[in-house]
Amino acid sequence: RIAFLTDSVMHTIGLHGKAFLPLILGFGCNVPAVLGTRILETKRQKFLASxxxxxxxxxxxxxxxxxLVGIFLGFKYVIIVYVIDFIVIFLVGKFLSKIAPGKSLGLIMEVPPLRKPTLSIVLKQTWFRLKDFIYVAFPIIVIGSFLLEILKVFGFLDGFVAFVSPFFTKFLGLPPSTSITLIFGILRKELTLFMLFTLFGTEKLITVMTPKQLIIYSVITLFYFPCIATFAALKREMGWKYATLIALSEMIFAVLLGGILNLIL
Known part of the structure; x- marks a missing residue:
């Protein structure tokens, strides 16, 4: 039903209504969203949707x-960040639909009957998402925090921070040390936030970063690289070539967008 309702909208970016389903999954996790593109018929549609x-x-x-933005700047700025994201999604979809070979297909599918979700299924899905954080993310946070402290104590971070300092300071307008947290974000995006707490030694990031820096950092984190699990899903569905192309393109785009925001904000 959602596919039929969104079909006309999705055609504006070269996809049909079924592509809306994996995109919706993306709000939970990009991995099942990428894997969900299997329901699409052509390689062109799978690439665009991925x-x-x-x-x-x-x-x-x-x-x-x-x-970062919601707690320290307010809900209004959260909406602004999301609006930026949705505009980017639309423009990227529009652009790729023009240059990608092939043509957009029509939608033909059977509408299934509505079914009431059962409590057991809801609980199983909830635990499936929660255990991933408990078993995977939490150990990374602990180990990552420990490694950061060791690197700080022995001064190994100073060289790396000094190397990226001109770029981060002048082009992006960010504290150079935030570059370290973005590395952890490749593993899991939420690690960037926890690593910021560890790096600056405080949860009140507004005392060590300006509102402008919080927005720029959030936007860069939003786009700069799919997490490693999403990259693996891209590689599985599209192959190394397309997975690498998507990842590098998004990294370049995130940096350029961060630089633009630094100029206009």
Whole structure:
């Protein structure tokens, strides 16, 4: 039903209504969103949907946006960040639909009957998402925090920070040390927020970063690289070539967008 309702809208970016389903999944996690593009018929549609799915703000990115922008700047700025994201998704979809070979297909599918979700299924799905954080993300946070402290104590971070300092300071307008947290974000996006707490030694990031820097950092985190699990899903569905192309393109785009925001804000 959602596919039929959104079909006309999705055709504006070269996809049909079924592509809306994996995009919706992306708000929870980009991995099932990318894997969900299997329901699409052609390689062109799968490529377009996969690219757009990686741009959808997943729950991990939402944590970063709310933890940085929402708490310290207010809900109005959260909406602004999301509007930027949705505009980017639309423009990227529009652009790729023009240059990607092939043509947009019509939608033909059977509408299934409505079914009431059962409590057991809801609980199983909830635990499936929660255990991923408990078993995977939490150990990374602990180990990552420990490694950061060791690197800080022995001074190994100084060289790296000094190397990226001109670029981060002048072009992006960010504290150079934030570059370290973005590395952890490749593993899981929400790690960028927790690593910021560890790096600056405070949860009140507004005392060490300006509102402008919080917005720029959030936007860069939103776009700069799919997490490693999403990259693996892209590689599985599209192959190394397309997965690498998507990842590098998004990284370049995120940096350029961050630089533009630094100029206009």
């Amino acid at each position: 690219v757009l799915a990686t741009l959808v703000p997943c729950s991990a990115r939402t944590i970063v946006i709310l933890g």
